[in-house]
Amino acid sequence: MNNHSVTKSIALEKAPVNEPTKRTAILDAALNLFVERTYDGTAMPLVAERAGVGAGTIYRYFENKEALVNALYRRCQADLAYRIIDSVPLGLPSRHTFHHIWQGLCDFAREEPEASAFLEMHHHDLYLEPESLEYRNRIRKMAYDVITEGQAKGEMRAGPPFLLAFLVTGAYIGLLKAARERGEVLTDDMITLAEDSVWKMLEA
Amino acid sequence: MNNHSVTKSIALEKAPVNEPTKRTAILDAALNLFVERTYDGTAMPLVAERAGVGAGTIYRYFENKEALVNALYRRCQADLAYRIIDSVPLGLPSRHTFHHIWQGLCDFAREEPEASAFLEMHHHDLYLEPESLEYRNRIRKMAYDVITEGQAKGEMRAGPPFLLAFLVTGAYIGLLKAARERGEVLTDDMITLAEDSVWKMLEA
Amino acid sequence: MNNHSVTKSIALEKAPVNEPTKRTAILDAALNLFVERTYDGTAMPLVAERAGVGAGTIYRYFENKEALVNALYRRCQADLAYRIIDSVPLGLPSRHTFHHIWQGLCDFAREEPEASAFLEMHHHDLYLEPESLEYRNRIRKMAYDVITEGQAKGEMRAGPPFLLAFLVTGAYIGLLKAARERGEVLTDDMITLAEDSVWKMLEA
Amino acid sequence: MNNHSVTKSIALEKAPVNEPTKRTAILDAALNLFVERTYDGTAMPLVAERAGVGAGTIYRYFENKEALVNALYRRCQADLAYRIIDSVPLGLPSRHTFHHIWQGLCDFAREEPEASAFLEMHHHDLYLEPESLEYRNRIRKMAYDVITEGQAKGEMRAGPPFLLAFLVTGAYIGLLKAARERGEVLTDDMITLAEDSVWKMLEA
DNA sequence: CATGAATGAGTTTTCATTCAT
DNA sequence: TATGAATGAAAACTCATTCAT
Numbered sequence: 086m087n088n089h090s091v092t093k094s095i096a097l098e099k100a101p102v103n104e105p106t107k108r109t110a111i112l113d114a115a116l117n118l119f120v121e122r123t124y125d126g127t128a129m130p131l132v133a134e135r136a137g138v139g140a141g142t143i144y145r146y147f148e149n150k151e152a153l154v155n156a157l158y159r160r161c162q163a164d165l166a167y168r169i170i171d172s173v174p175l176g177l178p179s180r181h182t183f184h185h186i187w188q189g190l191c192d193f194a195r196e197e198p199e200a201s202a203f204l205e206m207h208h209h210d211l212y213l214e215p216e217s218l219e220y221r222n223r224i225r226k227m228a229y230d231v232i233t234e235g236q237a238k239g240e241m242r243a244g245p246p247f248l249l250a251f252l253v254t255g256a257y258i259g260l261l262k263a264a265r266e267r268g269e270v271l272t273d274d275m276i277t278l279a280e281d282s283v284w285k286m287l288e289a
Numbered sequence: 290m291n292n293h294s295v296t297k298s299i300a301l302e303k304a305p306v307n308e309p310t311k312r313t314a315i316l317d318a319a320l321n322l323f324v325e326r327t328y329d330g331t332a333m334p335l336v337a338e339r340a341g342v343g344a345g346t347i348y349r350y351f352e353n354k355e356a357l358v359n360a361l362y363r364r365c366q367a368d369l370a371y372r373i374i375d376s377v378p379l380g381l382p383s384r385h386t387f388h389h390i391w392q393g394l395c396d397f398a399r400e401e402p403e404a405s406a407f408l409e410m411h412h413h414d415l416y417l418e419p420e421s422l423e424y425r426n427r428i429r430k431m432a433y434d435v436i437t438e439g440q441a442k443g444e445m446r447a448g449p450p451f452l453l454a455f456l457v458t459g460a461y462i463g464l465l466k467a468a469r470e471r472g473e474v475l476t477d478d479m480i481t482l483a484e485d486s487v488w489k490m491l492e493a
Numbered sequence: 494m495n496n497h498s499v500t501k502s503i504a505l506e507k508a509p510v511n512e513p514t515k516r517t518a519i520l521d522a523a524l525n526l527f528v529e530r531t532y533d534g535t536a537m538p539l540v541a542e543r544a545g546v547g548a549g550t551i552y553r554y555f556e557n558k559e560a561l562v563n564a565l566y567r568r569c570q571a572d573l574a575y576r577i578i579d580s581v582p583l584g585l586p587s588r589h590t591f592h593h594i595w596q597g598l599c600d601f602a603r604e605e606p607e608a609s610a611f612l613e614m615h616h617h618d619l620y621l622e623p624e625s626l627e628y629r630n631r632i633r634k635m636a637y638d639v640i641t642e643g644q645a646k647g648e649m650r651a652g653p654p655f656l657l658a659f660l661v662t663g664a665y666i667g668l669l670k671a672a673r674e675r676g677e678v679l680t681d682d683m684i685t686l687a688e689d690s691v692w693k694m695l696e697a
Numbered sequence: 698m699n700n701h702s703v704t705k706s707i708a709l710e711k712a713p714v715n716e717p718t719k720r721t722a723i724l725d726a727a728l729n730l731f732v733e734r735t736y737d738g739t740a741m742p743l744v745a746e747r748a749g750v751g752a753g754t755i756y757r758y759f760e761n762k763e764a765l766v767n768a769l770y771r772r773c774q775a776d777l778a779y780r781i782i783d784s785v786p787l788g789l790p791s792r793h794t795f796h797h798i799w800q801g802l803c804d805f806a807r808e809e810p811e812a813s814a815f816l817e818m819h820h821h822d823l824y825l826e827p828e829s830l831e832y833r834n835r836i837r838k839m840a841y842d843v844i845t846e847g848q849a850k851g852e853m854r855a856g857p858p859f860l861l862a863f864l865v866t867g868a869y870i871g872l873l874k875a876a877r878e879r880g881e882v883l884t885d886d887m888i889t890l891a892e893d894s895v896w897k898m899l900e901a
Numbered sequence: 902c903a904t905g906a907a908t909g910a911g912t913t914t915t916c917a918t919t920c921a922t
Numbered sequence: 923t924a925t926g927a928a929t930g931a932a933a934a935c936t937c938a939t940t941c942a943t
Contacts, residue, residue, distance in 0.1 A: 107903090122412075122415065123327065123328075123329050123412050123415070124327075124329075124330075125327050125328075125329035125330040126329040126412075126415065128936080128937055128938080129937070129938055129939080130905090130937075130938085133904095133905090138903080138904085139903060139904035139905050140904080140905060140906090140938090140939085141903070141904055141905065141906095141939085141940075141941080142902085142903055142904065142905095143939095144938095144939070144940080145902070145903075149938075149939080150938065150939090205411070206411055206412075207409075207410055207411060208326075208327050208330075208410075211326065211327070211330065242486065244482050244486070245479075245482075247467060247471065248464070248467050248479060248482065248483065249486070250467075251463040251464065251466055251467035251470075252460045252463045252464060252467075252483060252486055252487065253460075253463070254463055255459040255460045255461065255462050255463020255464070255466065256456045256457075256459045256460045256463065256490065257459065258459045258462070258463075259455040259456045259457070259458055259459020259460065259462075260452070260455065260456060260459065262455055262459065263451060263452050263454075263455035263456075266455075267451065275449075275452060278448050278449075278452065279452065279456060282446065282448070282453070282456060282490045282491075283456065283490060285489035285490055285492070286460065286486045286487060286489055286490055287486075288489070311927090311928085332911080332912065332913085333912075333913060333914080334912085334913090342928075342929085343928060343929040343930060344913095344914090344929080344930070344931095345914085345915075345916080345928070345929055345930065345931095346927080346928055346929070347914095348913095348914065348915075349927070349928075353913075353914075354913070354914090515924085530820075530823065531735065531736075531737050531820050531823070532735075532737075532738075533735050533736075533737035533738040534737040534820075534823070536915080536916055536917080537916070537917055537918080538916075538917085538926090541925095541926090546924080546925085547924055547925035547926050548917090548918085548925080548926060548927090549918085549919075549920080549924070549925055549926065549927095550923085550924055550925065550926095551918095552917095552918070552919080553923070553924075557917075557918075558917065558918090613819070614819055614820075615817070615818055615819060616734075616735050616738075616818075619734065619735070619738065650894065652890045652894070653887075653890075655875060655879065656872070656875050656887060656890065656891065657894070658875075659871040659872065659874055659875035659878075660868045660871045660872060660875075660891060660894055660895065661868075661871070662871055663867040663868045663869065663870045663871020663872065663874065664864045664865075664867045664868045664871065664898065665867065666867045666870070666871075667863040667864045667865070667866055667867020667868065667870075668860070668863065668864060668867065670863055670867065671859060671860050671862075671863035671864075674863075675859065683857075683860060686856045686857075686860065687860065687864060690854065690856070690861070690864055690898045690899075691864065691898060693897035693898055693900070694868065694894045694895060694897055694898055695894075696897070719906090719907085740932080740933060740934085741933075741934060741935080742932095742933085742934090750907080750908085751907060751908040751909060752908080752909070752934095752935085753907075753908055753909065753910095753935080753936075753937080754906080754907055754908070755935095756934095756935065756936075757906070757907075761934075761935075762934070762935090
C-alpha cells in the first residue's frame with residue numbers, strides 16, 4: 086500500500102461510516118428538537134445552536150426549513166428501511182417473518198429512539214414532498230406484501246392487508262408510547278410479550 | 290300541555306343542548322385547525338376567522354393560546370369520557386365489556402372525528418396543564434381497571450395492564466389512521482374485523 | 494326656615510358637596526389610576542371597572558380618553574385654584590402671604606393627595622387642550638404677581654419672578670416626594686421646616 | 698511619533714470613546730422618545746425607526762421593552778454619578794461643596810438635557826429593577842452624607858437630611874423646568890441666581 | 902465556506918372605542 | 923340612559939432567512 090492509497094482509504098472510511106460533517110450535525114440537531122418540540126415549535130437558530138454551527142450555515146446545506154425536515158424524514162425512513170426491508174428473509178413461515186420484522190422495529194426503536202419517535206409524529210403530510218412520501222411507501226409496500234403472502238399461505242387471518250398492517254403498526258407505536266410514558270426503557274420482556282400478543286392479531 | 294309550557298320546554302331544550310355561543314364557535318374552529326395544521330402551526334387570527342369572530346374576541350373567552358388549547362383538550366376528553374367511562378357495564382364477561390368499549394371508541398371516532406384525531410395528536414404534553422392531564426388519566430385508569438379485572442377472571446392474558454392498554458389503544462389509532470389515509474370512512478366491517486383481531490391481543 | 498327652603502338647602506348641600514354621579518365616579522377612578530399607572534399605562538376598561546360603571550358609559554360623559562384626562566386636569570387645577578388663589582389675602586407682608594399660600598398648598602396635598610400628585614406629573618402637555626392650560630396659567634399668574642409685589646416692597650430677593658416661582662414650586666414638590674418616598678405622611682413639622690427653609694430662597 | 702503609531706492611537710481613541718454601535722443608537726433613540734412621549738406612550742417600532750434599525754434588532758440587544766428602559770435608566774444614572782459623586786471634593790466648607798455639586802448638576806443638565814429630563818420623570822418605579830434603583834440610591838446617599846457633614850460642622854441648617862435633600866433636588870428640577878417651559882436655555886445667570894437662592898435653604 | 906448580526910413579515914396579545922340590547 | 927361584548931387596529935415580540943464580513 087502506498088501513500089496514495091492510504092490517503093484514499095482513510096478518506097473512504099471517514100466519510101461514510103461516521104461522517105461528522107456539519108450537514109449531519111444539523112440533521113441530528115433538528116431531529117432532536119423536532120421530536121422534543123414539534124416542527125413548527127422549533128426555531129431555526131435553535132437548531133443551529135444545538136448543531137454547533139452558525140444560523141446561516143444551515144442554509145448552505147438546506148434550502149429552507151421545509152427542505153431540512155424533508156431531508157431528515159428521508160434519512161430516518163432510509164435508516165428504518167435499511168434495517169427492515171433489506172433484511173427480511175424470504176420463504177420462512179409467517180410467524181418467523183413477523184418475528185424478524187418485529188425485532189427489527191424494536192431494535193430501531195432502541196438504537197435510534199429519536200428517529201423512531203420522529204417517524205411516528207403526525208402531520209408530516211403538511212411539509213413532505215412526494216419524494217419523501219415515496220420512502221414511506223416502500224416500507225408500507227413491504228408490510229402489505231408480507232401480509233398478503235401470509236394470507237395466501239393460510240397463516241394469517243383474512244382481511245384487507247392495509248388494515249392489518251395499520252393495526253400492527255399502531256400496536257407497535259403503542260408499545261413505544263407505553264415505555265416512553267412510564268419513563269422506562271423498552272425491555273426484552275415487554276418486546277416479547279407484545280410480539281406474542283400482536284401476532285395473535287395477525288394469526289389465522 | 291298548554292302553549293305556555295310548550296314554549297318553556299322548547300326554550301329549555303334549546304339553550305343547554307345546542308348553545309351556539311362564540312366560545313363554542315372558537316373551540317370548534319380551533320379543533321378544526323389544530324387537527325389540520327398543528328397547534329404551533331395555527332395562527333390565532335386564522336382561528337378567529339374560521340370562528341367568524343374578531344381576533345380580539347378570542348381573548349375574552351380564553352386568556353391566551355395555551356388556555357384555549359387546554360380548554361379544547363378538556364372538552365374533547367370529557368366528550369370521550371362521557372361516552373366510554375360512564376357507559377361501561379359492570380360484571381359482564383370481558384369479551385362483552387371489550388365490545389362495549391370498542392364500540393364506544395369507534396362511535397366517538399365516527400361522530401366526532403376531529404375531536405378523536407385531536408386527542409391522538411402527540412405533543413399535547415408541551416402545553417397541557419395538570420388539570421387537563423387529569424382528564425386523560427381518568428380514561429387510562431378505567432382501561433387499567435378493566436384489564437386487571439379481566440386478568441383476575443382468567444379471561445385476559447397475563448402481563449402489565451398498562452402495556453396491554455397501550456397496545457390496544459395503539460391498534461385503535463391504527464384503525465383510524467388506516468381509514469383516514471385511504472380516504473375512506475370507517476365502515477362497520479372494518480370495525481368488526483379490527484375488534485375481533487384486537488381482542489385476540491387481549492384474550493387469555 | 495320653612496319647608497321650601499329646607500328642601501332647597503338639602504338639594505344644595507347634596508349635589509355640589511358630594512355629588513356621587515357616574516361622571517364623578519369616572520373622574521375619581523381615572524385620577525386614581527393615572528397617578529398609580531400613568532395616563533398611557535391605564536386602560537379604559539380598567540377605569541370603568543374601578544368607577545363601577547360599564548366601559549361604554551365613560552363615553553357618554555367624555556368623548557374619548559383625551560377628553561377625560563383634560564376634564565380631570567381641569568377639575569384638579571380648579572380644586573387647587575379654589576384653595577389658593579381665592580383665599581390669598583391682599584396687602585399683607587410677603588412673609589404672611591407666603592405662609593398662606595404654603596399652607597394652602599400643603600393642605601391641598603394632604604386632603605387631595607392624588608389630585609396633588611396628578612398635577613405634578615410630567616407630560617400633561619401631550620394631551621392638554623389650550624383651555625386646560627389656561628387653568629394652569631391662572632395659578633402661575635398669581636404666583637408671579639405675589640413675587641413681583643414682594644420684590645416691589647423690597648421683601649423678596651431680586652430676580653426673574655418666574656424663576657423664583659419655579660424654584661419654590663420645585664421645592665414644594667420635593668417636600669411631597671420626600672414624604673411619599675419615605676412612605677410617611679406629611680407632618681406639621683416637615684411642613685413648617687420646609688416653609689421656613691423655602692422662604693429663605695425668596696427672602697430679600 | 699511615526700505613521701504607524703499615529704494610526705494606532707487614532708484607532709484606540711475612536712473605538713472606546715465614541716463607539717456608535719446599534720446598542721447605543723437604540724438607547725439614544727429611546728431616551729429621545731421616552732422624554733418626548735413617556736415610556737408607555739412610545740411604541741417600539743418608533744424607537745427602531747429613530748435608531749435607524751429594524752424593529753427586531755432591538756430585541757437582539759434588550760430582552761424586552763422593560764429591559765431597555767432599565768438599561769437606559771442605568772446609563773443615565775451612571776452618567777450623572779460619574780459627574781457628581783466622583784468629583785465631589787472632600788473637606789471643603791459646605792458652601793464650596795454645594796457649589797461643586799450644583800455646578801455638576803447644571804453642567805449635566807446642559808450637556809445631557811435629555812438624560813437629565815429622563816431621570817426627573819416620575820413613574821420610573823413601575824418598571825425599574827432593584828439593580829437600577831441601586832444606581833439612584835448611590836447618589837442619594839452622597840447627598841445625605843454631604844448634608845449630614847454640613848450639619849455636623851454647623852454650616853447647614855438642622856433638620857432631617859433626606860428632607861433637605863429633596864427640597865434642594867426639587868428646586869433644581871424647578872430651575873430646569875423654568876428654562877424648559879420658557880423655551881430658554883439654562884443661562885449662567887439663572888444658574889448662579891438659583892444657586893445662591895437654593896443655598897439659603899441649606900444655610901445654617 | 903462559515904458566520905451571526907440584522908431584518909421585516911408575521912405572531913400573539915392588548916385596548917380604545919362602538920353598538921346592539 | 924347604561925351596558926359590556928365585540929372589534930380591529932396597533933402594540934410587543936419572534937423567527938425564517940439574508941448578506942456583509
